[in-house]
Amino acid sequence: MTYRADLTPWAVFRCESTVQNICVNRFRSRTDAESYMNILRGLNPGVSYQVVFDKPVEVQG
Template sequence: MSYRDEIRPWAIFQYLPNGNNICVARLRTRTDADAYASILRLGGGKFEVMFDHQEEVTQS
């Protein structure tokens, strides 16, 4: 995960009819993600906000 993705842990995923999903945006705060997802939902489609933070694995 890149540094840019690390500082934007809130992701908006769009669920597609074929069963796949795609990350359409990554934001820093939950409030921003919820607001942006509500705007996306106006156009139709199913969008979900998820916390997508992945910790780096360190080898000892």
Template sequence: MSSYQDNIRPWAVFQRLPSGFSELCGRFKKRSDADAYMSILRRGDGVFEVAFDRESATPTTGKQGDAIQARN
């Protein structure tokens, strides 16, 4: 179930894991804030993506990464 905080922060940064799943790294109100955070994370290792996470409003089944629309 999504919380009020999730609903007011629809932009999410996910890290793609080698297993094929994605891990949520942070949620933001503005896309520009999510992009800035992702640029900091990319200084290390890993593949990161910003997504407008509409799936937070409904329970998900399967891989979280299926709902991600990547921006490279």
């Protein structure tokens, strides 16, 4: 895991279906992610978005 990945644990996902979600963008804070999601919802009212804490798990091996 890189240092840069540690800096952006909050992500906005576009919910396509029950099995496919697309990461739209990553942010340092939850408030930034929620603000961006509100803008996206205003631009695309028919699309579902969700803010999640998505910190990658480091695999040791």
